[in-house]
Amino acid sequence: MRVNLLVGGPQSLIPVDQVKSRQAETWIAVDHGTTLLLKWGIKPAVAIGDFDSTSAAEMKIVKDQLAEIELFPPAKDFTDTQLGVKLAIERYQPTQIDIFGATGGRLDHLLANLFLPLQSAYQDYLDRIRLIDRGNTVTYYRPGKYAVTKEAGMKYLAFVNLTPVTHLTLTDEKYPLQDWSSTIPISWTSNEFVGTVNHFSFASGVVAVIQCRDLPLQ
Amino acid sequence: MRVNLLVGGPQSLIPVDQVKSRQAETWIAVDHGTTLLLKWGIKPAVAIGDFDSTSAAEMKIVKDQLAEIELFPPAKDFTDTQLGVKLAIERYQPTQIDIFGATGGRLDHLLANLFLPLQSAYQDYLDRIRLIDRGNTVTYYRPGKYAVTKEAGMKYLAFVNLTPVTHLTLTDEKYPLQDWSSTIPISWTSNEFVGTVNHFSFASGVVAVIQCRDLPLQ
Numbered sequence: 001m002r003v004n005l006l007v008g009g010p011q012s013l014i015p016v017d018q019v020k021s022r023q024a025e026t027w028i029a030v031d032h033g034t035t036l037l038l039k040w041g042i043k044p045a046v047a048i049g050d051f052d053s054t055s056a057a058e059m060k061i062v063k064d065q066l067a068e069i070e071l072f073p074p075a076k077d078f079t080d081t082q083l084g085v086k087l088a089i090e091r092y093q094p095t096q097i098d099i100f101g102a103t104g105g106r107l108d109h110l111l112a113n114l115f116l117p118l119q120s121a122y123q124d125y126l127d128r129i130r131l132i133d134r135g136n137t138v139t140y141y142r143p144g145k146y147a148v149t150k151e152a153g154m155k156y157l158a159f160v161n162l163t164p165v166t167h168l169t170l171t172d173e174k175y176p177l178q179d180w181s182s183t184i185p186i187s188w189t190s191n192e193f194v195g196t197v198n199h200f201s202f203a204s205g206v207v208a209v210i211q212c213r214d215l216p217l218q
Numbered sequence: 219m220r221v222n223l224l225v226g227g228p229q230s231l232i233p234v235d236q237v238k239s240r241q242a243e244t245w246i247a248v249d250h251g252t253t254l255l256l257k258w259g260i261k262p263a264v265a266i267g268d269f270d271s272t273s274a275a276e277m278k279i280v281k282d283q284l285a286e287i288e289l290f291p292p293a294k295d296f297t298d299t300q301l302g303v304k305l306a307i308e309r310y311q312p313t314q315i316d317i318f319g320a321t322g323g324r325l326d327h328l329l330a331n332l333f334l335p336l337q338s339a340y341q342d343y344l345d346r347i348r349l350i351d352r353g354n355t356v357t358y359y360r361p362g363k364y365a366v367t368k369e370a371g372m373k374y375l376a377f378v379n380l381t382p383v384t385h386l387t388l389t390d391e392k393y394p395l396q397d398w399s400s401t402i403p404i405s406w407t408s409n410e411f412v413g414t415v416n417h418f419s420f421a422s423g424v425v426a427v428i429q430c431r432d433l434p435l436q
Contacts, residue, residue, distance in 0.1 A: 106353060108354075108374065108428045108430055109407055111376075112404075114405075115402065115403050115404060119404070133325075135324060135325075136325040156326065160326065160329050183381070186330075186333060187327075187332075188326075189324075189326040
């Protein structure tokens with residue numbers, strides 16, 4: 001089964017239509033994401049977090065509507081998103097974990113979300129976790145050979161080694177790359193698909209693949 | 219001297235007052251940042267990029283106003299921001315390089331900007347480069363012992379090892395950390411200053427320090 005999380009990032013980056021289309025699926029609401037989900041007519045299975053960005057009035061609505069709220073103190077060892085993904089894994093052992101609202105706003109939060117699948121607690125689920133916002137989809141790969149399929153509406157394809165990487169090879173993309181290794185992270189931006197399925201491989205490290213598009217500048 | 223860059227990220231994340239207050243300083247405009255700078259009454263020393271997000275009408279104004287434009291084709295080996303920082307270094311050997319407009323929008327761009335100081339071409343300037351947006355200031359550190367000073371208006375302090383790191387120690391922050399090593403990147407979010415100057419040290423790797431604050435959710 002697929003479990004969706006809505007985290008408390010800026011609403012302007014959340015693909016609301018996509019979220020609403022998954023109303024019948026299982027949702028976990030993280031922090032201020034709870035208020036947004038309820039506004040969009042989605043009742044999450046559970047809400048989790050410190051709710052430090054939720055007002056008293058909003059919190060009353062959350063408590064009235066939800067059977068299960070896991071309240072944590074702000075000074076804890078895990079971020080709210082980490083708590084939400086942990087709960088998703090322990091309760092559902094999902095085949096897919098899609099995280100919305102994880103981008104924008106504070107860069108320390110964005111990076112904690114981006115790096116989350118690398119941590120040992122989540123590593124087994126690394127290839128099942130996606131970060132999704134209006135302009136970007138991030139997926140994660142362990143060493144191996146892969147085919148990637150172009151998402152409708154996305155234009156660019158980027159490869160980012162989040163750790164040291166060896167022998168990264170982009171076989172049939174618009175800008176190929178041959179047997180590239182690096183001790184530092186690099187974001188290979190603005191590559192593009194040739195056709196709808198392209199291939200890549202690498203021998204060690206963790207690589208994130210980002211499919212993205214330009215949003216109107218605001 | 220300090221050189222400022224304005225990159226073509228979303229305007230909503232650019233601290234416009236801060237940019238305008240530096241009108242008399244040296245500016246390099248990158249891509250669509252050129253149009254914004256001119257709108258704010260700042261004439262950059264040079265504009266650089268592929269200008270693929272600049273309209274024909276905007277490009278005419280840029281050409282009328284600026285003596286020097288370095289136009290690159292979109293399919294090049296460097297991102298527009300990389301070209302801008304390269305030019306800043308070669309022409310000015312600055313003591314400080316502040317990059318505005320480098321966040322928001324496409325995640326592949328954001329990560330390319332974030333990882334830029336780690337690349338060999340920029341490494342000598344690593345500790346002189348800052349990324350600045352309305353809610354975040356990112357600075358970079360090589361192994362050593364450091365004091366960090368709290369920025370006015372910022373609330374949180376985050377430490378992010380962008381590469382494997384050894385012996386990271388946060389001495390006197392709100393949440394101390396003792397002799398921590400990691401092969402994967404982690405964003406230690408939501409730490410806070412105790413007083414206005416705090417200390418940290420590490421033995422190998424590159425660490426980014428992010429001072430940040432919550433912006434109103436939009």
